[in-house]
Amino acid sequence: MTVCCGGSKKDETDAEKRRNPIYSRGNVCCTDILVLLLFVAFWGLMVYIAVYSIMRGDARRLIYGYDSFGNTCNQQTNIPIENLSLSGRNTYGKPNVFFMSIYDPLNSMQLCVEHCPNKKLSDEFEIMTYAKQYNVSLCQYDILPEDYPKQKFHKTGPCPLKPVHKSISVLSRCVPDFLSMSNDNKNKSDIASVIDIKTIKRKFIEVFELDDLFRRVLSDIYICWKELLILCGVAVVIAFLMVVLMRFLASIIVWLIVILAIVGSLVGTGFLWWTYIQEYQQHNRETIYVPVFGIDVENERAFLIFSIIATILTVLLLLILFVMRKRISLVVALFHEAGKCLVAMPLLLIQPLWTFLILFAFFIYWIAILAYIATMGTPAANYTKGFVAVQYTPEGLAKHFWWIHLIGLIWTSEFILACQQFVIAGAVALWYFSVDKKTVDCPIGKSICHLILHHIGSVAFGSLIITLVKIPRYILMYIQSKCEGSQNACAKCCLRCCICCLWCLEKLLKYLNQNAYTIIAIDGKNFCSAAIKAFGILTSNVLRVAAINSIGAFVLFLGKVGVMAATCSVAVVWIRSIPGVHYFAIPVFLISIFSFLIAHCFLSIYEMVVDALLLCFCEDCQMNDGSPGREYFMNPSLMEFVKNSSARIESLNRSHNRSSPEVTELVEKQQSPPSA
Numbered sequence: 286m287t288v289c290c291g292g293s294k295k296d297e298t299d300a301e302k303r304r305n306p307i308y309s310r311g312n313v314c315c316t317d318i319l320v321l322l323l324f325v326a327f328w329g330l331m332v333y334i335a336v337y338s339i340m341r342g343d344a345r346r347l348i349y350g351y352d353s354f355g356n357t358c359n360q361q362t363n364i365p366i367e368n369l370s371l372s373g374r375n376t377y378g379k380p381n382v383f384f385m386s387i388y389d390p391l392n393s394m395q396l397c398v399e400h401c402p403n404k405k406l407s408d409e410f411e412i413m414t415y416a417k418q419y420n421v422s423l424c425q426y427d428i429l430p431e432d433y434p435k436q437k438f439h440k441t442g443p444c445p446l447k448p449v450h451k452s453i454s455v456l457s458r459c460v461p462d463f464l465s466m467s468n469d470n471k472n473k474s475d476i477a478s479v480i481d482i483k484t485i486k487r488k489f490i491e492v493f494e495l496d497d498l499f500r501r502v503l504s505d506i507y508i509c510w511k512e513l514l515i516l517c518g519v520a521v522v523i524a525f526l527m528v529v530l531m532r533f534l535a536s537i538i539v540w541l542i543v544i545l546a547i548v549g550s551l552v553g554t555g556f557l558w559w560t561y562i563q564e565y566q567q568h569n570r571e572t573i574y575v576p577v578f579g580i581d582v583e584n585e586r587a588f589l590i591f592s593i594i595a596t597i598l599t600v601l602l603l604l605i606l607f608v609m610r611k612r613i614s615l616v617v618a619l620f621h622e623a624g625k626c627l628v629a630m631p632l633l634l635i636q637p638l639w640t641f642l643i644l645f646a647f648f649i650y651w652i653a654i655l656a657y658i659a660t661m662g663t664p665a666a667n668y669t670k671g672f673v674a675v676q677y678t679p680e681g682l683a684k685h686f687w688w689i690h691l692i693g694l695i696w697t698s699e700f701i702l703a704c705q706q707f708v709i710a711g712a713v714a715l716w717y718f719s720v721d722k723k724t725v726d727c728p729i730g731k732s733i734c735h736l737i738l739h740h741i742g743s744v745a746f747g748s749l750i751i752t753l754v755k756i757p758r759y760i761l762m763y764i765q766s767k768c769e770g771s772q773n774a775c776a777k778c779c780l781r782c783c784i785c786c787l788w789c790l791e792k793l794l795k796y797l798n799q800n801a802y803t804i805i806a807i808d809g810k811n812f813c814s815a816a817i818k819a820f821g822i823l824t825s826n827v828l829r830v831a832a833i834n835s836i837g838a839f840v841l842f843l844g845k846v847g848v849m850a851a852t853c854s855v856a857v858v859w860i861r862s863i864p865g866v867h868y869f870a871i872p873v874f875l876i877s878i879f880s881f882l883i884a885h886c887f888l889s890i891y892e893m894v895v896d897a898l899l900l901c902f903c904e905d906c907q908m909n910d911g912s913p914g915r916e917y918f919m920n921p922s923l924m925e926f927v928k929n930s931s932a933r934i935e936s937l938n939r940s941h942n943r944s945s946p947e948v949t950e951l952v953e954k955q956q957s958p959p960s961a
């Protein structure tokens with residue numbers, strides 16, 4: 286039994302260490318404890334903010350809204366506000382916020398009403414009759430319906446601006462029924478009396494960000510939600526079959542892509558040169574516009590330029606493929622090994638499901654606390670709009686709580702994703718470095734225990750680094766959105782460049798972190814040491830990494846597209862036959878997104894397994910040399926790449942019957958532990 290910062294058993298034999306090198310090489314010490322303590326302290330602050338916000342805020346104000354006097358709608362008890370006689374009222378049974386003016390809802394008086402007006406009310410007498418008939422208070426609470434005709438009808442109150450249009454309840458807010466307003470416009474002959482529906486929509490979109498088209502889309506989704514769930518299940522089945530087929534068809538797909546790339550580049554280059562010759566013979570002097578450079582170029586010269594560029598790119602492609610031809614075979618072998626690994630550990634495929642559930646639960650918590658933070662503050666009357674309007678303003682440090690809450694969202698989300706990466710890398714490493722891979726006992730569970738007991742601090746460290754890169758990028762993106770109307774082209778260009786550089790740095794660090802977690806799982810190093818070692822392995826095997834990240838990534842992308850296409854084909858045939866659907870393209874579009882995301886979850890696991898296997902392969906080459914007692918852990922399909930290189934070097938020595946400096950260097954490298 287190992288404990289934190291403990292070593293392996295003293296009486297453990299070499300044979301036992303050989304059978305379980307991951308946990309028998311002293312790599313059971315807790316790593317990056319200081320960062321773990323920082324993460325725990327930060328979450329302690331997050332919990333304090335949550336408790337403080339729940340005590341001082343009221344999320345019901347966001348759900349039901351509140352009137353201009355500070356009363357939360359549909360609540361039996363509201364706290365009275367000093368010097369406001371209409372505050373502290375019982376609004377139970379009044380769940381909707383009614384705006385005195387639909388033309389400027391943000392700057393008009395608001396009341397809590399029993400229900401929204403279900404018909405158009407043209408004058409004060411119709412408003413009075415409607416209020417009596419349906420027992421609805423459309424004017425200020427202290428005004429009786431009999432007194433409505435005597436009051437002022439204005440957006441500032443005490444009665445609503447005439448006419449009062451038919452409304453519907455959306456998110457507990459009375460929103461005009463734009464369909465009925467459109468019918469009113471058709472019946473009007475006076476252009477001056479036609480209602481500017483677009484302006485009203487834009488005003489309410491600012492409040493609710495909702496539109497009539499959105500309502501129809503929601504209706505379509507509601508009609509065929511069962512079919513969408515079934516199609517998501519179909520996508521899961523197809524994605525699983527794709528993972529299984531990837532094991533057997535990887536070599537065919539990879540070499541087919543290489544052949545298509547070669548043939549396509551040669552044919553495309555040849556066609557461009559043929560077109561240039563045709564234009565040259567016809568002396569075509571017409572010009573075409575090149576949008577990237579903003580210039581007009583003659584057809585003949587343009588095709589000459591295109592042909593030269595295509596030729597250069599084709600030559601480069603052929604040279605790269607020639608240099609990487611052996612590494613492509615390694616890609617195929619790693620794909621086969623990844624398939625074997627997933628067959629041995631099929632539960633790896635559902636790791637994204639657990640990650641999604643944990644992230645979903647965290648997002649629900651985060652949004653709930655954000656609602657309390659947003660409604661936290663001291664009520665104060667504001668008379669600048671021409672009427673009393675209660676506003677809640679946070680005081681002191683509480684106004685900055687949302688910053689800490691936002692950082693917590695980024696750091697915790699990255700931490701959860703990093704935990705998934707470590708669990709997968711640890712399980713793959715444990716499977717790879719096992720003598721008998723068919724008898725590996727609970728590798729995923731062991732990887733989870735290894736993470737929690739020893740390396741949770743390293744995962745917190747890696748996620749903290751990503752957070753420190755993301756926050757400046759988000760700040761710059763916010764500044765860029767605020768500078769959209771600026772005429773300073775230089776500043777806008779600098780902002781875009783900085784955002785692009787930070788985005789590239791983030792992607793690079795994420796890839797390095799993923800490989801660092803694999804080294805931590807193998808060697809038990811702390812995060813910085815593991816990241817340095819992973820960087821050295823990646824740079825010394827740059828061609829292998831390039832082959833996997835280009836050809837391998839493209840193969841996986843084709844797999845995702847294949848799952849999406851197959852699912853959408855079923856969706857188009859099925860959803861078109863469902864009656865009552867307005868825009869069948871919308872559900873098909875949604876299922877295409879969902880199916881692609883489902884395929885991404887499955888095949889991203891495949892990609893992580895391939896990346897982890899590559900590092901395990903390089904680490905195996907560095908640890909062992911194939912001699913007795915230092916045998917390779919890799920399967921025979923991967924061992925061929927080491928043995929074949931030895932055979933080629935020995936054959937080269939025999940053919941030359943002498944040892945040149947280059948050959949001697951290769952022999953020495955092969956006889957010693959191969960370079961990572």
